[in-house]
Structure formats: C-alpha cells, structure tokens
Amino acid sequence: MHVWIVGGAGLIGSHLAQRLRRHHEVLVSDSFRALRSMAPGPCRDLAERACDARLAGVDVLEIDVRDTTAMRRAAHAFQPEVVVWLAALLASESRQAPAEAQEVQVDAFARYLSEGRGGARRVVLASSSYAYGHFTVSPTPETAPLSPVDVYGRTKTQAEGLLAEAASVDGFEHVAVRPSAVLGPGDPRARFGCVAIENALHEGLVRVAEPDFVSDFTYVSDAAHGFAAAAEHADPPDVFNLAYGEARTNEDLGRTIAAHTGARLELLPSTWRSTGYVPSRGALDVTRAQRLGCAPRLGLDAAVTAFLRDRRQLLESGTAEARSGRREATWIARD
Template identity: 30%
Template sequence: MRILDNRYRCDPKAAAALAALDGVEVVEGDVRYANAVEGAMRGVEAVVHLAAVCLNKSISDPTESLDVNLLGTQNVLDAAARGGVRRVIHASSASIYGNATSLPTHEDTPPSPLTPYCTAKLAGEHLLSFYAKRSKLSWLALRFFNVYGPGQQTDAYYTSVVLTFLRRLAAGEAPVIDGRGEQSMDFVHVTDIARAVGMALDSTASGMALNVGTGCQTTIADLAAHLIRALGMDVQPIFRPREVLVTRRAADIGRIRETLGWEPTIGLEEGLASVIEHLKVTGELN
C-alpha cells in the first residue's frame, strides 16, 4: 500500500504509525503536481482518492479549492488511466445536492452545488466517467454525508461540528450554534466510512455514485444537547443570527445497500461516545 499525502492536515503520530506498518509506504507529495501523482501511482492496481480542501475554505479561497479539488482530481484520474490502474474509488460528497428538495435524498436527485468545493466534487464524478470511457478504469464515487469520528480536525465547521462543540465544552464554554439550530445533518461514523471504502474496492460494480450516510437526521441543537448531557455540564448553547448554508440533510442508502451490501453499524450515541473517549485518552477532555 502506498499513501500520497502533502501532510497539510496530517497528524504526525498517525503518519508515523502508518509508515511503520509492514507493506505500507508513505510518500510526501501533492495532487496538484502531476509528476508526484504519476510517481506515486506507479505499479498501483487500485486508488482511493481522498485528497481535498474543505468546503469552508473553498468559499474564502475558490482558486485554491478548484486547484486541489478539481485539477488535483484530474491529475489523479489521468495518471490512473495512463498507468493502467484497474479501479478508482472517489470520495465525493453529499454537498453536491445543495439544499436537497426531498429527504431522504436519492442519488438521482438533481445536483445543486452551492460552493466551489461542491462544484469540484460533482465535476470529479464526471471526470471519472470521461476517463473510464477511454481506458479500462472501473470506478465508484462515494457521496459521503457528515463524517465524524476520533482524530478529526476542526478546520471545517460543517464537517467537524461534533469536535468543535466538544472542545468548547472541554474549555467550559457553551456550544455556539448558527441560526436557531434547526438545520439537520446525517452523521456517519468514520469506521462505517472506512468499511464502505473497503467494500467499494472489492466490488465489481462500476460507473455509479453511492450515498454513504445513515438516513437519520440530527439537528444541530439536538447534537449540542446530547453532548452537554454526555459530559454532565450545566450550560446552554449560544445561538447567533447567521445564515446557514444547508438546512436539511439525510441520505437515501438503498442503492449502496443493494450494490455493496453496506449498512451503517454505529449509531450516533455510540459514535459520539467514541469521540469523547478519544479526547479523554489524548488529554483534550478531562
């Protein structure tokens, strides 16, 4: 196994642990540089493409977002096609739906991307189809919903709200919620995400996008209340008047269930407990 990473969001300890495993090679490089991607792709049978700049940053810096998320993806797929890679699993996103008109949201729902990040993720799916028609490349695009879990970074509010809230609570501060907290997310644990990626790699299905979520909505206000109870704290969330980007999110997971046999196995309560335990072990939460 070979991992290409620019170490921008890398946990040095996690990277060192991976590099120490038998059969694992960690290469420092960036998907924006075609030569680095081509070198990392040499002799590879299958690729899992996870590199991206987060949604929030794409709003403040669209140029960098498109450079990484779109041109970087093009570099990955071009190298894969020319190098004879058999299969690519592409990390797409539920954000391509924008404010979905129906819940739970099916893969056939017309996309309505709201940011450069979302636009690039959708374009990546179209690039997969383009390269597959010109090579023997098979592929699946996994549209991740709101991923959370131990070890998550906090540089993107909408994808790390769990950790953002917990770190405020650990500091004795109340969670800050945009709007009235009625916006909902479909939280899916990173363990279930990893399992979906593995099953996608092993599958023979090709040429389609699959939602990866739970189908369950959790409002941000309910999330904050759950975490406050879990830590036994006596605080109330702070609500700040602010427009929210997406108001509702829940995945229709019928297609991935039928195609891969995948279903989520970790409920929200168990998943949040795993994050809390990790923060306690690392000393970030007492």
C-alpha cells in the same frame, strides 16, 4: 492488492489505511498541510497522535496532488490496482479559497485521470452530499438531480463528471462515494464535532453555531467501512451515498455532546440561510450502501459514545517519544 489512498492522512483516509493494511499493500500520500496549519491546542495534539497511530506500518509519502511530477513518480513506483482519491479542501475552506479548491478537487484529478491513473483498474472518488445542493426530498437518493450551490459542491460534481467520462473512454472501474458530515477524534480539520467535544471536555461548554443546520451525521469508522467496500467489493455501484440515513441538526449534536460530557450548551445565532451558498440538507437514502453491506450503523448518540471512547484510547496510547519513532519508521522516500 495495491491500494493508493490519495489524501490519506485525513480523518477518513487514516482510518481507511488502518483498515485496508490488514489485507492489502497500502500507500498513503498527503500534503499534510491541514495538520500543520492547525492552531496549537487539544485538537492539534489529538490529530498528531491519531495520524501517528493510524498510519503506523503504512508507507507514507508527502505529496501535494498538484505536484504532477511527484504524483507520476509515486504511481510508477507503487503501481496501484485501486486508487481512493480523498484529496480535498473542506466546504468552508473551498469557499474561502475557490481557486485552490478548483486546483485540488478538479484540475489535479483531471491530470491524474488523463495520465492513465497509474494503471489502476479502479478509481474511488470521495464526492459529497453537497453535490445535491438544496435537498428537495428527504431521504435523498443518488438519482436526485445534482444542483450544487457552492464551490465545494460544484467541484465535487465536476470531479464526478470527469471520472465517469474517463471511465467510459478507458474502460476502468469507477465509484463515486457521497459521504455526509463525517465526525471522529483526531480530525486534522476544525470540524464542528471535534471542536465541540474538545471545548466540552476542556471548558465545560458546547458552543453550537448554526444550530438549525441539518446534516446526516456519519461516524468515521462507518465511513471508512464504506470506502473500503468501494475499494474491495467485486461489483460496487458507480455511485452511492454514505451516511446514517437520518437528518439531525447541529443543535441535536451539541445536546448529545453536552449530555455525554455534562457540559453547558450555548446556542449561537444562525446565519447560514442568508448566505445563499450553504445548501439546506436532510437525510440521505442509503439503500445502495445497505445492499453493498456497508451502511453506517452508529446513530448520533452511539457516534458520540464511540467518539469519546476512541478519543480516550488515543490519549492512552504511548508516549510522545514512542509516537514520533513510529512515524519515522513509516515514512519512506520513493524516486
């Protein structure tokens, strides 16, 4: 099966590519802007190493999803059967650059759908639990109303609507996956979990912003398993939540990291409730993911244990020169 992972150099996408390449032909496209814009330091070093290692042996194209001509050429050359659309800004980035968020998460996706999806028979969209807005029940099922309160949630909801509408007209298979708070080593975005662990290991201090903010944390290998199921399963649901199914605070994560690393914990003031655009959240109902056989298995403590183990393995994997060679060998150009 030919699987095209759009936005596949990020945390979830690179794990998914590594997983799918065992049985399928995989193409990853990405703008690589997130990785290149990272500040120098341990998080960037780890992200570069992770990208090299996970995309080894995978065909990779540098494409911005807003480049319609390049996207069209890639689709024509690769002829995907399944497309997994992961291209997106973070929630915080979307709030800072709402026009760009609209272009990447809605407009580019709409153009891709209108141009025939490259002939793909199935499209898997990375939506978000932010589509629910303020959680009114915990755990929140997929049938809960979608009432996003920020630009990130709104663009994800719009993309879901575009996907469902196009599928109803053109008759292709479609899946919207709603993940939550994915964490893992080598993240090319400055998410809390990655930054907190690097600070713990290098500075002996875990700084926790917004300590009372609640998320349903999901380890990246579990998230990749869920997206693989959405791509490969014979009859996946049209939409499903992808999370561990447990509400935990940022303070819980910080304390768990501190316990595993021996670092000191510092709780910073919490301001998210006063913004008006950050949703109050809780646990997700993962019954559909369980039926699909891809419900995440790692709770918070196990996720931090896995994070530290996988981080150590990344740091032990080869020299910088070898990593650069593997990257050159996997990058291709297509006309």
